[in-house]
Amino acid sequence: MPRSHSTHHHPPHADDAEPFTLEGLTESLRSKGLRMTGNRRAILQVLLQAEEPLGLEQIQSEAVRYARGGETPDFATVFRMMALLEELKLARKVNLGRASSFFELADSRHHRDHLVCTDCGTVTPLEESCPVETLERQIARKHGYTQVTHSLEFFGRCGDCSTGSPS
Ligand SMILES: [Zn+2]
Ligand SMILES: [Zn+2]
Numbered sequence: 001m002p003r004s005h006s007t008h009h010h011p012p013h014a015d016d017a018e019p020f021t022l023e024g025l026t027e028s029l030r031s032k033g034l035r036m037t038g039n040r041r042a043i044l045q046v047l048l049q050a051e052e053p054l055g056l057e058q059i060q061s062e063a064v065r066y067a068r069g070g071e072t073p074d075f076a077t078v079f080r081m082m083a084l085l086e087e088l089k090l091a092r093k094v095n096l097g098r099a100s101s102f103f104e105l106a107d108s109r110h111h112r113d114h115l116v117c118t119d120c121g122t123v124t125p126l127e128e129s130c131p132v133e134t135l136e137r138q139i140a141r142k143h144g145y146t147q148v149t150h151s152l153e154f155f156g157r158c159g160d161c162s163t164g165s166p167s
Pocket of ligand 2: 150
């Protein structure tokens with residue numbers, strides 16, 4: 001099967017052998033000596049399906065869909081899991097200009113920048129190719145960094161929130 005043409009960037013030195021799949025993430029956790037519990041699996045499935053950065057409450061409520069045997073993660077479990085994934089560089093926080101934290105998997109091949117409505121909080125992943133991809137590579141080269149990533153959010157008021165109110 002021919003590989004689909006992709007414009008997603010690969011960091012020059014990233015080890016992409018272990019993709020961001022349920023199997024790959026499970027393997028990453030196991031290699032750190034962490035047990036794959038039903039709750040952890042459910043949280044990973046939520047993150048893998050996510051189209052936009054998710055808050056802890058959202059992750060918790062969506063994890064119910066993947067839970068098996070009546071076991072669903074409580075808030076503290078989600079909190080600890082996300083802290084763990086962040087520490088392992090498997091997930092990252094996305095700044096949406098709000099007090100609470102939002103997370104996405106740190107998968108550079110599915111990198112998306114975001115447009116955020118400051119009124120209703122709607123997050124739109126941008127379909128456009130990343131505007132700072134070239135800059136990111138230049139910065140990495142100039143400073144001798146590898147595995148450089150970024151998070152880029154544009155803020156404004158969405159069409160619904162702008163309608164009927166003076167801006
Ligand atoms: Zn809005
Ligand atoms: Zn970007």
